[in-house]
Amino acid sequence: METRIERIKKQLHSSSYKLTPQREATVRVLLEHEEDHLSAEDVYLLVKEKSPEIGLATVYRTLELLTELKIVDKINFGDGVSRYDLRQEGAAHFHHHLVCIECGAVDEIQEDLLEEVEAVVERRWNFKIKDHRLTFHGICYRCQDKEKDEETSE
Numbered sequence: 001m002e003t004r005i006e007r008i009k010k011q012l013h014s015s016s017y018k019l020t021p022q023r024e025a026t027v028r029v030l031l032e033h034e035e036d037h038l039s040a041e042d043v044y045l046l047v048k049e050k051s052p053e054i055g056l057a058t059v060y061r062t063l064e065l066l067t068e069l070k071i072v073d074k075i076n077f078g079d080g081v082s083r084y085d086l087r088q089e090g091a092a093h094f095h096h097h098l099v100c101i102e103c104g105a106v107d108e109i110q111e112d113l114l115e116e117v118e119a120v121v122e123r124r125w126n127f128k129i130k131d132h133r134l135t136f137h138g139i140c141y142r143c144q145d146k147e148k149d150e151e152t153s154e
């Protein structure tokens with residue numbers, strides 16, 4: 001945790017920004033909830049628990065700054081809510097998401113798996129790919145297990 005904060009601090013410094021206490025509080029919440037895909041409001045409520053003096057506008061500006069510096073990615077799973085996702089350190093590409101249409105769970109795939117697809121796109125459309133976003137919509141293994149249990153108990 002501390003080393004990651006140090007590294008984020010350096011990333012901010014190299015773009016002439018400081019890791020102010022307000023920004024640090026926001027970064028800590030993102031690190032503590034790395035798998036959670038929080039909205040700005042979620043982040044704000046968690047920041048407020050520890051630092052009640054920090055306002056929503058400050059949290060919002062920090063999230064926008066972190067997005068601009070590519071420390072976090074802003075994503076939308078189709079429900080109209082922007083969510084913030086820490087970028088994996090050293091990741092060349094943004095990870096993929098599995099969104100469950102039954103329980104709303106969001107799981108991640110860190111493996112890229114898209115090299116062949118990208119090669120085809122680059123060749124056929126003469127497009128230089130820098131990144132991608134991929135969201136799969138379906139039924140997670142937990143919901144599938146639940147369905148199976150219900151079937152066998154009937």
Ligand SMILES: [Zn+2]
Nearest residue numbers: 085095097108
């Ligand atoms: Zn994610």
Ligand SMILES: [Zn+2]
Nearest residue numbers: 100103140143
């Ligand atoms: Zn599910």
